[in-house]
Amino acid sequence: MPVKKRLSVVLIAKNEASLLEECLQSVDWADEIILLDSGSSDGTQELARSLGAKVFANTDWQGFGKQRQLAQTHASGEYILMIDADERVSPELRQSIERCLQQPDEHTVYRLGRRNLFLGRFMRHSGWYPDRVNRLYKADKFRYNDDFVHESLNTGTAKIVDLDGDLLHLTCRDFFAFQRKQMNYAEAWAKQRYQQGKRCSYFAIISHTLGAFFKTWILRAGFLDGKQGLVLAGVNAQYTFNKYAALWAFSHQLQKSEPS
Template identity: 45%
Template sequence: MKLSAVLITKNAGPDFAECLKSLAFADEIVVLDSGSTDDTLATAQQFGARIFQSEDWPGFGRQRQRAQSYARGEWLFWVDTDEVVTEELATSVQQVIEGASKNRVFQVVRLSWFFGRFIRHSGWYPDKVVRLYRREEYGYDDALVHEKVHCPGADVGTLKGDLLHYTATDFADYMAKSVRYADDWAEERVRRGKAASLVSACTHSLGAFLKKYFLKFGILDGKHGFLLAVMTAYYVFNKYAALWIKTRR
């Protein structure tokens, strides 16, 4: 088996079917679910995925490590449930795995959708992230959130075509995820002995807005760019506020 498409899921959302449909080029689709209560598992079954379930939640990094252990392909291609593989990207994946040397990994270029518009500035594009590697060579780190493929010394190539990322389609879901990520970020910093103040929460939040809107040219994304900068500042404030709260227990 050459290629496994691997996903971790929980209540995957409205784009999941389109996501799985775009993975038809893979030899298998592996889904590790952590307690979905909607139609996630039924949708995965519909597209012939091999489904596994976990009782607990160890964090994103370790959950991806678990999912990797279920895959059978020589190569692993990681996709999130709100992402859709374009035809150009699918072709690129199939081409590179045929002749890639050892210690070779590949990053995708994500184009993210934000409440009605693809964002091409604001530091969001091109958003390059490693998603394709040999199963026996590399894997994800242990991070609770914002996990990355641990591939020191690897030769990193870039795949052709965009990975469409529908990260913001529902306001309530987006904000709930933002708060959850902020809490996970703070919990990880607490474990590392870090601390924060409310002053630092305010200064980091302001800095995040200025960087996103001006230095990263979010202003060129129009009203959506301004909204994104504000929400980024809100997220950063929540991260440091959560850290301050947790260290005062």
């Protein structure tokens, strides 16, 4: 009978004490839990330790991608399950992961379907479900890219296999906190694209914004998610507007600052 592979659950966090307990309880069956903290002041580190996690710290923030890379180096398990503090592994997903660890394929990356919470409703459409993410993989074969924001796992030529069960994602519990996070993401996205030499026109701001609303509400059947679907289509359009408007603004601010 094959020996079950050791699993390290890995997460990065900062000031997540209010979310952490349920998150870690949902993965307390793993062989180890690794938390890399980036400078919490709300007791996140102490709470994580009390719940059995191995806690490390790195306050030299260089973006989400590099922080995940560093967090993974602290793991001793043969397989990594990368999650966030606002995510919970459902019982069905746990069973899928444990079955997978009995006879895993080291050249395969396992993809999880997320159910995203938006204003009290776990969305079923709007592009928010199943919202598949690559999160379970062989520790010595895969790692995250260097992207500052919206980082992703470098899967190369790996086979991607979907697992049964949901990863519950408490995406939007507080609308205003969610909006602030969206604004921070938009700024980080625009800075990264600007540093890469990307630019956009005024027309691109408008076209991308309208396209985001149409894609969420119509193409991704957001209308089937009721009032939350309509609000989410507007939020996605607003987020897209902020991204491209910020990219447009960076180039114009630079031009204005240059001596004539």
